[in-house]
Amino acid sequence: MSSAFTKSTARNIFYGGAVFFFLLFVAMTFDTMNTLPKRDNRANLTESVARGKHIWETRNCIGCHTLLGEGAYFAPELGNVYKRRGPEFIKAWIKSQPTGAPGRRQMPQFHLTDAELDDMVNFLKYTSEINTAKWPPNIEG
Amino acid sequence: MQYKSQAVAKPYFIAAIGLFLGQIVFGLIMGLQYVVGDFLFPAIPFNVARMVHTNLLIVWLLFGFMGSAYYLIPEETERELHSPKLALALFWIFLVAGALTIVGYLAVPYATLAKLTGNDLLETMGREFLEQPLPTKVGIVIVALGFLYNLSMTVLRGRKTSISLVLMVGLWGLAIFFLFSFYNPTNLVKDKYYWWWVVHLWVEGVWELILGSLLAFVLVKVTGVDREVIEKWLYVIIAMSLISGLLGTGHHYFWIGAPEYWQWWGSVFSALEPIPFFMMTVFAFNMVNRRRREHPNKAAVLWALGTGVMAFLGAGVWGFLHTLAPVNYYTHGTQITAAHGHMAFYGAYAMVVLTMISYVMPLLRGRAANSRAAQLAEMAAFWMMTISMVLITLFLTAAGILQVWLQRVASTPMSFMAAQDQVSMFYWMREFTGLVFLAGLLLYIASFFIKGKDAAAA
DSSP states (O other): OOOTHHHHHHHHHHHHHHHHHHHHHHHHHHHHHGGGGGSSSSGGOOHHHHHHHHHHHHHTTTTTOOEEEEESSSSOTTHHOOOOOHHHHHHHOOOOOOOOOOTSOOOOOOOOHHHHHHHHHHHHHHTTOOOOOTOOSSOOO | SSSGGGGGGHHHHHHHHHHHHHHHHHHHHHHHHHHTTTTTTSSSSSHHHHHHHHHHHHHHHHHHHHHHHHHHHHHHHTTTOOHHEEEEEEHHHHHHHHHHHHHHHHHOOOOHHHHHHTTTTOOOOOTTTOOOOOOHHHHHHHHHHHHHHHHHHHHHHHHHHHHHHHHHHHHHHHHHHHHGGGGGOSSHHHHHHHHHHHHHHHIIIHHHHHHHHHHHHHHHHHHHOHHHHHHHHHHHHHHHHHHHHHHGGGGGGGSSSOOTTTTHHHHHHHHHHHHHHHHHHHHHHHHHTTTOOOOSHHHHHHHHHHHHHHHHHIIIIHHHHHHTHHHHHHHHTTTHHHHHHHIIIIIIIIHHHHHHHHHHHHHHHSSSOOOHHHHHHHHHHHHHHHHHHHHHHHHHHHHHHHHHHIIIISSSOOHHHHHHHHHHHHHHHOOOOHHHHHHHHHHHHTTOOOOOOOOOOO
């Protein structure tokens, strides 16, 4: 680095760059928030979906599964599981856990009521209808 | 050790290493569950092991950052800490709260823990890395505020160096962005959007400032190169970190429902994200080559050089591998992400904390450097841990490529579980390599107990 490029120049690039790009990020966030109503399926955000999300969170499902590709990679992607399996399969699957098959990955039994299973399914249905730019690449997630 | 109050760093470092050991043990449990699915089930289900693994990672790094800051700030500001007592009190509060949280994860089902800790008052739990119960989250904020108050008061009244200012900006940023962990809207897209304001703006934003300043501090000390030169580098590196990293957040917005322009913005800016890490490597080697003295602590110099290289490989190269939107479309949420995450966290953050511990611990124990025998053991541990982490990353990458192929690209895509069975060999190899990592860590810990004639004074 030449002597013309001083420490205070470098410092100014840091503070200026950080502030500029943070403000740009905030501006893009505003634009994103304005665009979201067209993509995030909020019309279908019912009380039941909210309860389903609460169940999803308080059972720490993200600790094994991914949802829209984020989470743990131990168990299948569930962002599109509603489309892959349908509501009845999802409920039957949760009820029948754990499989107890020797050596196979196990899912805990959460003792959900029928109403809670419906909430769970509604949450997964809502999630599957978010516009995710055609991700995942196929139905297998 | 020039200032008495620097001694508060010691318990922080000891706790950090202890929690690091816990993190690795739970990592090995999870690694085994990948191939022996019912291992320890139902006592420790995978999701619980994973919470413990990732939360311990965050907590031990925070202990490491705090210990480092408590050591660094008095020396840089040339005055004692504002309140060493507060620093020690916060240490015990944080340690007990952290331990109780882990016990909570292990002792009761997560839903019960949520109920017991008031998650219904403000729902924040059950999101990746932010699984902590509400009282823990509040506790983290209180500890962080006390810590920042203590350091800020010290800096305000003392000499203000660039290294200490950058560190403070990084630490304040860490605390401020953590506040987004309290925001959890029902709208999943918004939830995920702002979740990244903690997760991404931490590890690819403000934490890089902490990383840069700690590395710069150690390099000033062990090379004797002029501070002006090192601080200029520091500013250029962190400027690049934030210029690329802030909009680089966009690479997480490709598939969560955010507008599709993020695919362009996220790709372009995250393609720039390796640059600061590359500069960090060049910086570290450059400074060591231009050194004006031979510091007796060879182990610390090795860790400092290793941090640059491994952060560049893990965060830079492995991040870039799957950051462009057309590639990420296939690799998102696969073992490739896991591969990147392991090497990036180890290279950037675990190693910089280990660099600080390596440099500082002997000083806290009243010597310039450890004995030759102790340093040899520590350097052997460095190589064991670092090489195993490279191999873990390579095995997970291989597993990920195969997974992408079988599950997403092949003409008849396999289901997730069928694809997992096909890649199990790589999971076994990862698990064995993980055992070598554990052995390396145990040797590292043992090196603290190796006596011998102290190396010459600095």
